[in-house]
Amino acid sequence: GQQLNQSPQSMFIQEGEDVSMNCTSSSIFNTWLWYKQDPGEGPVLLIALYKAGELTSNGRLTAQFGITRKDSFLNISASIPSDVGIYFCAGQLYHTDKLIFGTGTRLQVFP
Amino acid sequence: NAGVTQTPKFRILKIGQSMTLQCAQDMNHNYMYWYRQDPGMGLKLIYYSVGAGITDKGEVPNGYNVSRSTTEDFPLRLELAAPSQTSVYFCASSSGTGEGQPQHFGDGTRLSIL
Numbered sequence: 001g002q003q004l005n006q007s008p009q010s011m012f013i014q015e016g017e018d019v020s021m022n023c024t025s026s027s028i029f030n031t032w033l034w035y036k037q038d039p040g041e042g043p044v045l046l047i048a049l050y051k052a053g054e055l056t057s058n059g060r061l062t063a064q065f066g067i068t069r070k071d072s073f074l075n076i077s078a079s080i081p082s083d084v085g086i087y088f089c090a091g092q093l094y095h096t097d098k099l100i101f102g103t104g105t106r107l108q109v110f111p
Numbered sequence: 112n113a114g115v116t117q118t119p120k121f122r123i124l125k126i127g128q129s130m131t132l133q134c135a136q137d138m139n140h141n142y143m144y145w146y147r148q149d150p151g152m153g154l155k156l157i158y159y160s161v162g163a164g165i166t167d168k169g170e171v172p173n174g175y176n177v178s179r180s181t182t183e184d185f186p187l188r189l190e191l192a193a194p195s196q197t198s199v200y201f202c203a204s205s206s207g208t209g210e211g212q213p214q215h216f217g218d219g220t221r222l223s224i225l
Binding site for chain 2: 003004006031033035040041042043044045048050088090092096097098099101102103104
């Protein structure tokens with residue numbers, strides 16, 4: 001089945017550092033979403049992107065919809081311990097009702 | 112608002128048993144989805160529904176059945192549980208698939224088949 005390539009798979013960083021992760025696909029998407037999942041909970045939407053080239057921020061988080069429509073990036077600035085979790089990208093293919101999810105980036109932040 | 116509510120939160124089944132995972136949403140969303148999440152993996156779509164009375168297969172529908180008799184509820188049925196169905200199951204809903212209509216998720220049901 002189709003799945004997005006998300007990298008890195010995991011990150012271990014120190015509090016205060018910036019974080020970058022990305023998703024790539026061979027298919028073109030018309031929507032990119034970034035979710036965060038805390039242990040024992042469902043994914044929670046962080047940022048939604050609907051236009052190629054769009055750059056959107058949510059507090060310390062910034063995400064971009066790639067110009068080619070085949071990739072997206074998420075940056076977290078000045079990480080804090082509560083940023084710990086798994087981050088998923090998800091893309092919606094043109095003319096479909098379904099999302100394709102990335103395999104996740106597991107983020108660990110050390111004080 | 113409760114959002115998307117899934118029950119039970121945990122369940123252990125024996126091989127061959129059947130069960131129904133419940134999902135309810137109180138946001139009047141037309142679209143509802145069932146995903147499974149295996150360890151270290153992303154979410155894979157099992158079934159989805161675009162409205163009451165309408166269901167469609169996702170990427171991994173084998174071994175599951177769904178029904179959508181009301182807008183609020185979208186139960187997932189396992190008829191003959193198999194070890195390969197050990198996973199975390201997430202239900203989600205959305206008002207549509209366009210801009211400003213993202214999917215909202217429940218907290219999941221952790222299912223073990225022994």
